[in-house]
Structures are given as structure tokens and as C-alpha cells.
Amino acid sequence: MLEPLALFQRWTELSGAAWAGALAARCHALIxxxxxxxxxxxxxxxxxxxPYEQARTHLAYGEWLRRRRRKAEARPHLRHAQEAFERLGGRPWADRAAAELSAAGEAALTRRRAAPAPG
Incomplete structure (x- = not known):
């Protein structure tokens, strides 16, 4: 029996679907x-x-770059991921991207609405 990634890779090659190829490439990059x-x-x-999967790839790549002390290269990927997850309503992923962006030396976007002032 083929391992799951090898099976997915084979299916991707047969289907020719770009989105599947992107996911397989991300998995290979991580492994x-x-x-x-x-x-x-x-x-x-x-x-x-x-857009959701693209943001996940930007996040994974940004994390990968940051961990290699390539912070300046990581920031655009982390920014892209945070902004995309914010737009898509993926709060946990947006928070993760914000934390990585902060670790890369940049203040992350904050789109959370402040509570109205009492008055």
C-alpha cells in the first residue's frame, strides 16, 4: 500500500489540478x-x-523562513497569511500568523474591533 502522501501525489499527477499540486508541494516542503x-x-x-489554502502555504513558508533567521523574507508571507485569514474569518489561523509576524520583528495587524466607549 502507498503511503498517504505518495497516493495523493499520484492522484494529483493524474488529475492535473493546480490546487492539488499546490497542496502536495506544501506537504513535500514540510516533510x-x-x-x-x-x-x-x-x-x-x-x-x-x-485563498484559504494559499494563506496556509504562505503561513507555513513564513514560519519556515523565520525559523531559519530569514525574518525580512518571512514577513511578507506572514503578512499575506494574516490578512487572508482575517478576510476569511479564520481567527485561530490569523492569530497564529500574527504571533509569527511579531516573532519576525513586525507588529501584526489588529482588525479586532474595540468595544464601544461607555458614554
Whole structure:
């Protein structure tokens, strides 16, 4: 029996679906610690309208870059992820991106509405 990623990779190749290729590339990037796979995933995301999955790839790549002390390169990916998750209503993911952005040396966006002032 094929391992799950190998099976998904095979299905992706047969289907030719860009969104599936992006997910497979992200999985390979995480498993094999591969920057080339992250950039391949981001290229494939441009061919398919999957904003949630694209944001997850930006977040994973931004985290990967930050952990390699490449903070300046990580920030645009983390910013993209936070903004996308905010738009999509993915609060836990937006919070995670904000924490990573802060760790990369940038104040994260805060879109939460403040409580109205008593008055």
C-alpha cells in the first residue's frame, strides 16, 4: 500500500489540478524541509483560486523562513497569511500568523474591533 502522501501525489499527477499540486508541494516542503517545494506550491496557488489554502502555504513558508533567521523574507508571507485569514474569518489561523509576524520583528495587524466607549 502507498503511503498517504505518495497516493495523493499520484492522484494529483493524474488529475492535473493546480490546487492539488499546490497542496502536495506544501506537504513535500514540510516533510523534506524544501524551500524549492514551498515556492512551487506558491506558484501553483496562482493558478487556482483557493485563498484559504494559499494563506496556509504562505503561513507555513513564513514560519519556515523565520525559523531559519530569514525574518525580512518571512514577513511578507506572514503578512499575506494574516490578512487572508482575517478576510476569511479564520481567527485561530490569523492569530497564529500574527504571533509569527511579531516573532519576525513586525507588529501584526489588529482588525479586532474595540468595544464601544461607555458614554
Amino acid at each position: 523534506h524541509d524544501s524551500e524549492e517545494r514551498f515556492t512551487r506550491a506558491l506558484d501553483l496557488h496562482k493558478l487556482a483560486e483557493q
